[in-house]
Amino acid sequence: MTTRFAPSPTGLLHLGHAYAARFAHDLARSAPGGRFLLRFEDIDHTRCRPEFYDAIENDLRWLGLAWDGEPLRQSDRHAAHADALRQLQALDIVYPCFCTRREIREEVARMTNAPHGPEGPLYPGPCRRLPASERTRRLARGEPHCWRLDVRRAALATGPLTFRDDRLGPFAVDPLLLGDVVLARKDIATSYHLAVVVDDAHQAVTHVTRGEDLLPSTHIHRLLQSLLGLPEPRYHHHRLITGPNGARLATRNHALALASLRQSGLAPNHVLARIPD
Numbered sequence: 467m468t469t470r471f472a473p474s475p476t477g478l479l480h481l482g483h484a485y486a487a488r489f490a491h492d493l494a495r496s497a498p499g500g501r502f503l504l505r506f507e508d509i510d511h512t513r514c515r516p517e518f519y520d521a522i523e524n525d526l527r528w529l530g531l532a533w534d535g536e537p538l539r540q541s542d543r544h545a546a547h548a549d550a551l552r553q554l555q556a557l558d559i560v561y562p563c564f565c566t567r568r569e570i571r572e573e574v575a576r577m578t579n580a581p582h583g584p585e586g587p588l589y590p591g592p593c594r595r596l597p598a599s600e601r602t603r604r605l606a607r608g609e610p611h612c613w614r615l616d617v618r619r620a621a622l623a624t625g626p627l628t629f630r631d632d633r634l635g636p637f638a639v640d641p642l643l644l645g646d647v648v649l650a651r652k653d654i655a656t657s658y659h660l661a662v663v664v665d666d667a668h669q670a671v672t673h674v675t676r677g678e679d680l681l682p683s684t685h686i687h688r689l690l691q692s693l694l695g696l697p698e699p700r701y702h703h704h705r706l707i708t709g710p711n712g713a714r715l716a717t718r719n720h721a722l723a724l725a726s727l728r729q730s731g732l733a734p735n736h737v738l739a740r741i742p743d
Contacts, residue, residue, distance in 0.1 A: 588645030
């Protein structure tokens with residue numbers, strides 16, 4: 467059994483992170499020879515800060531959550547992410563998207579029945595409908611673009627897929643749930659969806675544990691695993707830790723940061739006692 471805790475070094479860890487890390491840690495330690503890995507999801511260089519790498523490691527050590535091996539940084543894995551993107555390009559199931567965010571908002575506003583997903587409006591698809599000759603011409607001109615997954619074509623290539631969540635039960639994959647997601651951004655040659663799938667396989671992660679807010683993403687991840695010939699891990703989407711107002715904890719809430727709780731004099735066992743089993 468191999469689990470991982472994969473925070474982004476964009477801020478300090480809070481109680482929600484402590485719950486996610488402890489869940490993955492304890493699950494791995496419950497199995498003979500189980501491994502608990504630490505991975506920094508740091509592909510977004512515009513938001514990551516050097517000081518947060520050490521802060522995250524210090525918080526985990528303080529909580530008594532020891533990881534196996536050296537932490538992996540996704541920013542060191544861009545060559546592998548680019549190779550995966552090339553594989554998908556060869557399958558003709560991705561396309562360049564030249565739209566700006568403003569153009570996408572305006573296109574959605576013009577539509578009477580704009581597609582929506584769990585997180586709001588989905589990409590309405592103007593670049594999916596571009597002729598191949600126009601795509602080639604605009605790429606040759608060096609126009610800024612991202613790469614999107616054509617989920618309809620991807621679904622035809624994979625056929626029906628399923629996954630099982632150890633807490634929530636079986637799911638039939640809905641390829642259209644999140645629309646044509648970005649696999650490589652204009653400023654970063656990958657995305658969360660592509661990097662997490664490639665790196666979970668690279669690290670031989672057998673059990674993906676994460677918050678239930680990421681459950682919709684699993685539909686896309688199963689598509690990518692099938693297309694890239696990667697193994698399917700088991701999943702467990704645990705519930706989220708919320709604040710006094712019922713809202714999900716956020717990194718910007720410094721009052722509940724583990725560093726703040728530590729500085730207030732709380733012992734690690736008292737902090738862990740504040741999160742559910």
